[in-house]
Each structure stands twice: as structure tokens, then as C-alpha cells.
Amino acid sequence: MSIPPISDPRRTLTLRDVSEASGVSEMTVSRVLRNRGDVSDSTRERVLEAARRLGYVPNKIAGALASQRVNLVAVIIPSMSNMVFPEVMTGISDTLEDTGLQPVVGITNYSPDREESVLYEMLSWRPSGVIIAGLEHTEAARAMMAQAGIPIVEIMDIDGTPVDSAVGISHRRAGRKMAEAIIAAGYRNIAFLGTMMPYDHRARKRLEGFEEALAKAGLSLVDREFYSGGSALLKGREMTEAVLTRSPQVDFLYYSNDMIGAGGLLYCLHKGINVPSQIGLAGFNGVELLDGLPRKLATMDACRHEIGRRAAAIIAGKAQGGVIGGEIIELSPTLQPGDTIRN
Amino acid sequence: MSIPPISDPRRTLTLRDVSEASGVSEMTVSRVLRNRGDVSDSTRERVLEAARRLGYVPNKIAGALASQRVNLVAVIIPSMSNMVFPEVMTGISDTLEDTGLQPVVGITNYSPDREESVLYEMLSWRPSGVIIAGLEHTEAARAMMAQAGIPIVEIMDIDGTPVDSAVGISHRRAGRKMAEAIIAAGYRNIAFLGTMMPYDHRARKRLEGFEEALAKAGLSLVDREFYSGGSALLKGREMTEAVLTRSPQVDFLYYSNDMIGAGGLLYCLHKGINVPSQIGLAGFNGVELLDGLPRKLATMDACRHEIGRRAAAIIAGKAQGGVIGGEIIELSPTLQPGDTIRN
């Protein structure tokens, strides 16, 4: 096939094309497109016109290499399909919006090895910062983050030792708090229903805190049930049925997340169980999506939006030459009693 | 502060560091780390050992610039918090998994301008392909995609003209099909409840197809109600109440998505309305999450997972020097009658 010397539609454009089209040096074009340095209004116009006409899209790869600056922030989270991380993302995006920084998401599916490789992949693009869920990582992952020379913020959880900064809540404390509220309401035969995922450390810590508080009151879990995969609503329903059949004396069901809690609630209502006097229920997360349920599920807000905002703010602050030291921000989840715990 | 000549913990490592540490040229290190070209086992070992010991993370920016190859696929979608795109993403990830390609997500919030700027931003990183939701884009966005010289796949919808390839369903046909099923079931006083978003073209097309089929049967919508923002479940509840109060004669409620449909279903059941004999309901998307509802909502599967897989397959195929021409793949959504349409 022929190779037209100029304006081959297939060849991707470079600064040189724009510079030739507008009769100035590449450097001047670069200055115009980045709004940096002094350029006269007349040449600025000429350059912009040429760039627009040609449909030039700058090559950030070259730009980043030359300037040693990348406007990306790596965000590494376990999942995107469970209502909790999308909201964290919203907080991050909102805050990053007007900083020139851009989030790039990586998903780990709660696998430490996958997390390590996603982190490696993202670091190889030399982002300006990393926001990563949780405090538990492989040793190699921790080493990479410590070495990277960029701000690192571990989010969601503060029960542990962060590599650099951390923003989150104490899930252990959250579990305790919920247990105390339940006990105070007079419930005594309490069951736990949650995920089986061995790497969901936050759910695990909540359960630990929960059992700790029960123990302090001389109680212990009457029953427990775990699941993995499938429709959360349906699983909640099935697990609830299993528990209530197996342990009819149960008077409270503590779920590790709102979604299965909602399934349980629907099951109880369907069975004509009196909620909350006969049986009480509570979930975790404060998922707004579920506000339309027949009865409002008791839950605990995980400050997801706020966590995203604060984490992004830390990255943004440090990226523009802020301090080095890591900071730990603990947020306080609030109990939302809803209609499923008797007052 | 002092500037140690070597092994400054702050300086980021380069190939040169690894090459010096292992006594071979940078080129050989590069070959080892990419598994390309011949390298003896003994040097390979030495290099890998050195890289590991130093904690070297390759710089893909430099690599991409030199090789003119980037293993990223831009995925541009309107939202991540509505159950539909996470599943598309899963399909994309699954298929890209073993191709060496990596998805990078950008969110537009249903704003054409935002879509344009996200696209520009992503193209400036010179991805190997673009997967973008919908067929409606700004003129500039279309121009950019046409110029980019990489495979473009527009997903979800095929009612229109794609820039390059397209994978999706016909939402107009989906709307028609649902209307026909509803009419066949004997319902005659039908109302529509949906989103107000002017840029949700797919919901719009479904409604158009729906009304088209109604018209063909000599019917027209008895009532309609729109919402925006808020908890979908709750909105579905509120809208349903509004419609049933305003138009008591209604015997069928067609929702633009499953989530508000679920809210409506819960409302009807709560009010003691006999579903589906007194009032029928249907949604759209086939959201598995909702399987645990007291009654299974009639819906239409949007082939989300399959769309993701096929789109990714097209990109993967073309990225390794496949053909140039665009292809259009139409998938067929299947009606899931559930328990909310009388047989």
C-alpha cells in the first residue's frame, strides 16, 4: 500500500505535526497545550487551532517519562460489586476532581496474590500515590509500597499497622458497639451470619469484636452460619432459614453485611415473625440502596464516602510536595437502629 | 541532606541499577524481565536474583514509549453503582485475563462532556483498544475514536451506527418484546416508571420500543413517572404509590430497571395487592442480586456478562494484528417471566 509522506490517517500524530502545521517549535506547542510558560495570545490561538484541526491527542506516556510526573492515583480494592467500594470510589473521585489527579482502579477479588500482582502492575506505571483497601498484604506487597517513594493510604480499617497512612474505622470496635447495643436491648440468644471468605479481614474483625463484647456480658454466640458466592439477598434468606430451623431459640440475627441482612429480614417478615420484638436483626454498612425495604434494617454506617474523601485528600496533599510522615485517621461509625432492634 | 551516590533509598531504581548489580548489560536485564530473546539460565538467575533483592519494579512508561506497545484497554462506562456495569466488567476482565491486556475504567456519570474528556484522557495513554458504553457520543469523541487507529467497541446497544465494532442488544426490540408479552398476558392499563436521565439512551429506546408495540395493539401508556437520584428501592416504592394513587385503573407497571421494580414489588405486596393477578410488574436487567425477593420479578436479561466477554474478545483479537473491519454483534435478551406476570 502507498505511504503518503504527510497526513497519513493511520500514523498517529505527534507534537512535531502540530508544530509544523502552526509554524512554531515543538516546545512552544507543548507550552500551549499544557498552559505553562509564556506564549503570546496570537501563537497560542494558532497552535490550538492547528491541534484541534488535526485532532491531536497528546502522548502522556512520553510526557510522563520526560517530566517524571504522572497524574494517576492507583486505587486497589477487593471488589466492585458489593455496594461498598463504589461509594468509596465516589468519595475519591469527588476529591481528586479538581486536583488534576485521576484514579485508576484495580480489583483483587479478595486474593492476596492477585493484590500483589495488581499492585506491581500499577506501580510499574509510576502513579503519584496508592490507595489500597485493608492493612493485610503479602510481604512483597508491603515492601513494594514502602519502597515506592510515593504516598500510600490504606483504607477501610485501622486495626493494624499501616505502611504509611491509613483512613478507616475500627471494625473490632464496630462489632463491639453493635453487640453492646443488642445486649442493652435485651436480646440474649444471638446468632451470626456472614461470609466465608477467609480474606475478608474486616468482617472477621467485626465478628471478633462482637464476640468479645458478648463474652464480657457472659454470653456467647448461639449459632453461626457462613456462605460464599451467589445472590446475597437469596443467601441471606436461606441462611436465616437454616439458623432458625436449627436453633429456634435465637432472638437476634447479626449479619456481616446489609445485603444478606435484607434477605433475612424479608424472610422473617414473610414467615410472619414479629420483628423486632420476637427476633431482632442487624447488618453492617449503611447501604442506602436498601432504604426502600418494608422495615429499615439496623446497621452501622461504615463512613465509606468519607473514607474515600479523606484518603484522596491525603494523596493530593502529599503529591504536591506535602509532608512525608504517615497519618492515621480513625472515623467513627454510627449505629443506625432502624426498625429491627427493639428500643 | 546527604546524597549517597548509590543505593539511595529514595531514588527509584532503573534497569541500570539491576544491570550493575548483576554484572550484565541493561539490554540483557530487559530481556530477562520480559522473557524475550535468548539468555542463559545462569545469567537469568543472577538477574532475577538481583532484581528481587533490589525490589526493582519496571517502568512501563519508558517501556511503552520505546516499544510503542501498551497493554491497556480503556473501558468507558456511565456508572459503577447500578449493578449492570460491574457485571460487564467481570466479563471483560475474565476474557482479558490471559491475553496480557489490562482493563482501565473511566466513569462518565451519563454526561457526554465528561465522556469526551475521559476518552481524551485515556487515549492520551495510547491504549490498545477502547470499550465504550453506548452509541451516542459527542462529535469530538467520535472523531477521536475514528482517528485513534485502535480497535473501538461500543457496547450495550446496537440501535445506531457504531464507529467501529459494536456488541449489545437492541433495546428497542427488548421494549417491544416485553410489551408484547404483557399484552399477551391480558394486561391493558399499563404504566411506565423509569429514570429521568436524559442521557440514558438505552432506557429511552426501551420505552420507545415498548410504546411502539403498545400502539400496534391499539394501546397507549395509562401513566408514567420518572425519578432521578436517591435509593432506587425507595424510589420504586414512592413512584409506585404515586402512580397507583393517581391512576387506580392501572393493571401493569413496567419499570426501567430491576431495582426500582423491586421497590414497587415490595410496595404492592405490602399493600396486599394481588400480584400478578390484580397488578403485574416487570423490570429490566436480570439482576441476580434480587433473586431473594419474596416473588421473582419479571425481567429481561441484558446479556451483560456476555457483552463484556465478546467486546473483550474483539479487542484482544484485533490487538494482536487481527483484521481491521468493524463487526456488529447483536445478542438476544431473554424474557424471564418470574412470578409477576400472569401466565
Next chain:
DNA sequence: ATCGGCTATGTTAGCGGTAACGGTCCTTGG
């Protein structure tokens, strides 16, 4: 007129890798 001191632009030298090609050895067959 001469000399700073601006402003507006150009020039040079990389950024950290990789493609392409070149050069050693060492083996092997004629």
C-alpha cells in the same frame, strides 16, 4: 546610545526503556 530586564521563542539533552543489528564464542559438518 547603552545597558539591564522583560517577554516570547528556540535548542539541547535527556527521561528509562526497547528494536534492530552486531559481535563473540562455540559447536558442527564437509
Next chain:
DNA sequence: CCAAGGACCGTTACCGCTAACATAGCCGAT
């Protein structure tokens, strides 16, 4: 014994852009 070829590794020249420095006008002050 030598040519040919493969295995292994190094050298050179960029990729497209930007930091840093140079340069050319042009102004007002001396």
C-alpha cells in the same frame, strides 16, 4: 581445518515529550 550457524550478549539509535538553559527582540532607564 575452516566455513556456517546458533546461542548469548552488547551497542546504538531512537520513542515523544519536557526541564533547563540559551537567544532574540523590545522596552524604558541611565
